Amino acid sequence: MAPSVKSSNKVTSLCQDPQFDAIITIDDDTYIFKDHLVYRRSKSSMDTEYPKPIRDVFGRWEGGIWQTIPDKIDTALTWPNQQI
Numbered sequence: 001m002a003p004s005v006k007s008s009n010k011v012t013s014l015c016q017d018p019q020f021d022a023i024i025t026i027d028d029d030t031y032i033f034k035d036h037l038v039y040r041r042s043k044s045s046m047d048t049e050y051p052k053p054i055r056d057v058f059g060r061w062e063g064g065i066w067q068t069i070p071d072k073i074d075t076a077l078t079w080p081n082q083q084i
Contacts, residue, residue, distance in 0.1 A: 014039055014051070024076035031057075033073040 014020075014034065022033040029047075032039040037051035038058070058069050 014046075021072065021074045022076040024078060026078065031076075033076065036071045038073075 014032065020032050020034045024031050024033075028043055030041040032041065033054065034051070036053055038054050040047040040050045040057075054071060054073060055069060
């Protein structure tokens, strides 16, 4: 998963230290969890608006049903109906 040429320094840092905690694909976007941050990659490139704190992205998802999501993710999975 190499970043696009337009990648920010934040995204480039993920490639310089490619250790991560978990990766998951949701709705054609790939989310890479590392420490308390999440990076997002679309089909064509890394999202330069990321990384963001996990809670900022998933704590508000689907009406905030994940308000108690931990600060650090170490495992992720997708159910066959493509929902976490």
